[in-house]
Amino acid sequence: MTAVHMTKGLAVMLMVCLATIAQAQAPTNDFPNQAAYDVLQLATDKLLNKVVDNHVLYVADTDVFFSDVDDLLSSIIDFQRIARRVMARHYKKAELEQQIAFKKAFKHSLLNVYAKALLDYSSERIVILPPTGNQKINLKRQRVEADFYSAAGRKIPVTYAMYLNKDSQWKIENIIVNGINIGLTYRNQFSRLMKANNNDVDRVITGWRSGLELDG
């Protein structure tokens, strides 16, 4: 899977957080993923409102956009966890500075793609599907489904893998777009880059940042 496909998939995935239709309030039931759904819906609405309110400003100044959106996204996406999982077995072998550097590069590249998604996909729609009860009972992990509608009317199914962290907050730990496990795809990509760069983490981090920016 090329980086272009990945970034496009990522743009789609991030657009999911951007545009949403106000859903009729789901009845409060004891569906297993009700709590996760509520958290996701709330965060998405907040994000959408913020972007709509400041659309002109964000298009003009991407740095402000990055910093504004950074806080909101960080509250719902656990970047640290995702970055750690992408590094997989290389994480333990890396120095603390390298771990932090990769997390920063990873987050930056995601936000970068997000900015482009904002400009390109302004008319997209996303529907976060309310819980239906078709979930396993699991106190720590739940999945929330969403449908993303592209301008061509194509429906792209997106699944958020959410987990309950130590502070009892629901956060996104992975996203599955169209059946493709994005976290796993990045993990494979990181592994490939490590092999190509003789397991030099610093070179991989530099390459990661530049690679995604070039392709985006």
Next chain:
Amino acid sequence: MRNKALEVTVGLFMLAGFLSLIVLALKVSGLTFSGSKDSYTVYASFENIGGLTERSKVTVAGVAVGRVVAIGLDKDDFSGVVEMEIESEYDQFTTDTSAAILTAGLLGEKYIGLISGADDEFLESGATIYDTQSALVLEELIGQFLFNTVNN
């Protein structure tokens, strides 16, 4: 004059031929006589298991480390639950290990590929892998391709 030794030799050759045929058949079908090594059980659920069957291989980096022993359906969320046995000597799989259903070659048989993660804890017997990648179904891919072509 019939030579008994000759007949016995021919008979032995025939036997050897049949035995090799049986060994070949067993190897191809995946059954082995290797003494059951110690193993532990791990579960994983997938949206679509594709053509995965019992006795499909479980691999890490292409190296076989176990086998699929059972495939079931989860009645709560209608996902396919795969029960696999991994040889006990491979016990260093972190709890965030990924399990992906991969294809051997272009249209070959399906098998499971495991990729270890970064967590501190390791999978124990009876644990479930939660980070999974379902099989990519050919018809769905073709459908998406056609849909895109039509729309462009």
